[in-house]
Amino acid sequence: MTNNPERVLSVPLKKSDSVELHRRLRKFVATANSERDAQRVEEFLETLHRCRLDMLERDLSLPMRRNCLIHYFKCICMVEPLFTAISSNGNADSDPITFVWYDSLQPDRFSSQRSIQLEKASVLFNLGAICSQIGASCSHTTAVGRHFAIDAFKDAAKFFWKLWKVYAKDVSATLDLTLVFTQTLYLLFSAQASELKLQQHLDHTCVISALHQHRCALSYKSVSKKYRRALDLLLRDSAVTKYVINSDVDWINHLNQKMNFFRVQARQRRSSILPKSERPKTFKVVQLSPVEKLLRGMCTCVDRWMPKQQPLFLDLMLSEYSPFGIMDGGKLVAMPWDMPPPYPTSLSILSSSPSSHMLAVPLKKSDHLDFYDSLRTYFVIKYSESVASSVEGFLKILDKLRREMQCDTLSLHIHRDHLIRYLKHLCMIEKFFPMTTVPNPPSFIWYDAFNPQQVSSQHNIFLEKASIVFNLGAICTQIASSCDLTNIQGHQVAMDALNEASHWFLVLLPVAKKASATMDLTVKCIQMLSKIITAQIAELKRSPHSQSDGSSSAVYPVSLLYQKAYDISTFGPLAENLRQSSVPQFLESKMKTSHQTGPSDVIKQFLSGYCEAQSLLREGCQTPCLDLLSDPMIGLLMEN
Template sequence: MVERGDLSLPKQRDCLIHYFKCLCMVEPLFTAISSDADSDSDPIIFVWYDAFNPKHENGVSSERNSIQLEKAAVLFNLGAIHSQIGASCDRTTALGRHLAMEAFNASAKFFYKLWQYFAKDVSATLDLTVLFAESLHWLLSAQAEDLKLQQRLHHNNTNDDASSALEQHQCALAFEYVSKLYRAACDLILCDSVATAVVVSFDETWITHLSLKVKFFEVEARRRRSSILPKSERLPLFQFRPLDDNAESITEKLVTGICHQWIHNQHRIPYIDLSLSEYSPFKIIDGGKLVAYPWDMPPPYPTNLSILSSSSSSHVLAFPLKKCEPLDLYESLRNYFVLKYSESVAKRVEGLLQMLNKLRDEMQRDDISLPVRRDCLIRYFKCLCMIENLFPMTSSPNPPIFVWYNAFNPQEDSSQHNIHLEKASVLFNLGALCTHIALSCDPTTFQGHRIAIDALNDASYWFYMLNSETKKASATVDLSINCTDMLCEIIYAEIDDLKFHSPLSQSDRSPLGGFVVSQLYRQAYDLLTSGPLAESLVQSSIPQYLESKMQTLHVKTAPIDVTDQFLSGYCTAQSLLQQGCQPLCLDLLSEAGPVMIKDGNLVANLRGSNVAIGGDELPDNR
């Protein structure tokens, strides 16, 4: 974080995020050291310089034996890095403005976290005070809304009703809102003479810039409000406008697809990523040990699943996965782009189409590990969301036909030119694959127990998402709402079953808890046997499994692993960062997504490549 000045902005951001997670893991150690009066160990002193007075010779610094200073400073730098990413975007293009807006929004949210949760607990330099964190939050929020307004005005200029009274009314409110954001940032700085002096010494144009922004947006709001409609005649203020259907916006349309249609699970517990993701800063290996994981190393990536035991859990039922027929998506989709747009447009999205086709081939492989297969399915689903608006491909002479077999009856299949069948099948397999991961865990260990629960939580989320897709596709019974409801009920019962059999002392359990778990299994059994699923699934292992679970509930105990305090800290950090601080759109600037933007085109994301935003390369440093 300190010495690698040669890293690109996205890589600096990833490094800061990983470091922040690790800080949250070791935070309990600092509490223990400070409360141990007999400790002979030398304290760890963190030294940070004021961002607005950074010269080490005579700069203003903070020196504290407090991890809170380190965490606050890292959060500040996360907000600053995102602001630099936004400033590096080519804001003359619609795509560049969109990505810059997401980056400024992310920056504003990091400064919001600093303002609300960290600045008040750390006595540090002026840049880490509550006043400055709040002012930077409003400033970055204003810049994001400024770009959003630019996007709106650019779009309205292409429409005949751009000068309508309603449009003027809506724009007036937008200009007024942006002016308030800029004024909030400006007032906070000007109300404190020390803050004003520091900002002026850093860059004297800041105050002037903010003041001019406030005046401009206020005047523009008044001008547009002059043609406002009477309240009785106003239409709803928020109206959805589709993107222009032209070659210039094709990359932006696909990017918008992944942002608007991919529903990110904000409430997902991140514990499972400790073993099953390539993008965490450490791994769990034999004996529950935590080891450093080289997140920036080139592929291939090692996968150590020692936490997954060969002894299956008796508390989990692994659902079968759906199989599909092979399909060459690349040729059919590329021909569609050529026919509807042009050869040049097809070349711009060729990287996405190649990755889409490759991921579809990879997702059905049985010789890859469960985590790699899960990540493949997630990436493929994101790509499907990007191309969903292309369907139905009525103008294509060779539309893709998706063929999927019933997971519980492989002789039955669905064959449709409907991307919702493809999305629903992928979601089903994501849920089923998570049950396989949970089954592979050893619930007698603390880590295995928690990872199994998180895997089942993931499974319930994918099946929840599946319900919205099944309504748009007529498919086999395994994709019906009745079936997904029944599978969700089984998962809910298994989660409570695992919690009841937690490797803790038996004093935390009561006979009532076992009865509640048994009743949850009963609800799933009733859904299976009383509805249309009874005939379809009677030959499967599900009825026998549920019957046995309703009859038998037993308890196992095991000691708590000492690494749990670190893992809990990691979960806390991941949850904090997931709360809007990492917009999905910015995955296109990261090494974690299936595709990235380079020179305005969508290309397969090969690690180590330079990242371009809206047509311009990001500089290595600013």
């Protein structure tokens, strides 16, 4: 066996019959709880029904279908407590909800059950399948296309791993949801991701070094082993073997070819495997193209800067949006990001006036900057006119994003989204700084958040990054301050906002040290703000919404945290800088008083389900960079 079959495998999606969820679930809520509760979840149940229709829509792009599946999975996790209650309620049997799902490889077979576990397992299967199709549709001959294909196959493998480990064992359904087949899919897409990763390594290596040979030998062996394990699983179970033989794809022959090719390659390179004592510590690689540098900067930003634990409720703040929007080719589909809440956001989350119990940190202001001309000139001088033209679309978007994130009329959560997006794009361009070859490099001008008389003007991109991260932390404190803390929805959003603010001020410390700037970016100021946020989080945890007894024993630690922040605020130059701000008065009042919120309500069941969905999807099942496929800027880069 000497030739590697170039084709990769993908999995078709499972299909399902339509089912009426809105009317039946609403009837159950009204009967089991009250008509008032049914009215409170009316909007959510309508959204749930629409999400299921969108999830089954066949005319959407692959990234959009992935978004709809993720969205719907969160929906059904939110209503799972209702299905648990229905199954334990004998009177609900008069109007049962039955899910019908067809086998992905043999559509004439189907499973019909009342269990929501079948619905969850099938949606999770389709998430893996759609990611496999995205990976197969990407170009495997270009660096950018291969990067997205690797991420897509990794996501597919992780979804099938979750299906195999968590859901398949509790679902008696079609053969595509069995333990053997879901484990096979996990191994298959892990192997395909590893294969492309190996090809990426081979393309980026410019010298045939000992370390290069060593790594190639190990990689070929690893890929061969994954394909062999997938093939062994298929052949071990006679029912599954017959199942794949009768499908349209020659699974067994394909896996056998892949396994043999990589096994032969591994054997040929076996003599190149070095003992650990002889392995070089470094090796040379080719210079990345400007487009590859931009993409790598974005992914590095996602991996190192973005919060690892995404907020569970902060993105529910969609008060200025309808639950639906025109999203793809003129089709009406549900919002693909986090689930719209099952309650009116303007009433249940936002307060009519900012909370006096929360410190809302002001934003840093900046002067206008013509980013586009400076950056394009740099690419012309450093590389060529053709390279500058290839990244021109990105440079225009970057310039536009900087203007938009300075807009004062944006709502808080939209302003946060703009800042996050601009930070990601800024990290893409960071590798090209300092721009010493440009006659007039971009100059960043930022004013102190607490004392606008102070200003810093630098060519250093770390001033720009530090200021953006500061504003991300500040905008999250403003979101927390705007929440109504007397109900569970507002309380949860405020808690998430403060946790995210804490993250931003934590990551701000190292980058602020690289920017000699205004007093608000000093270590002392950042430490003070971090302690204030930590104290506010501790204070919120004492509320009934956090299942705390709110006893007086918790008062001293919270008060002590405020005391530490106050001590920092009254020392040295920082004290003078904060003199005209409200920070000292806020801390003085906080050291004397505490605040508690009101009781929880029945919506907590829905939020519990949402937490489960978010937890499952965030625990390694989604590669952040794959979300970039929905970004128009990435489309511009991939065209070049």
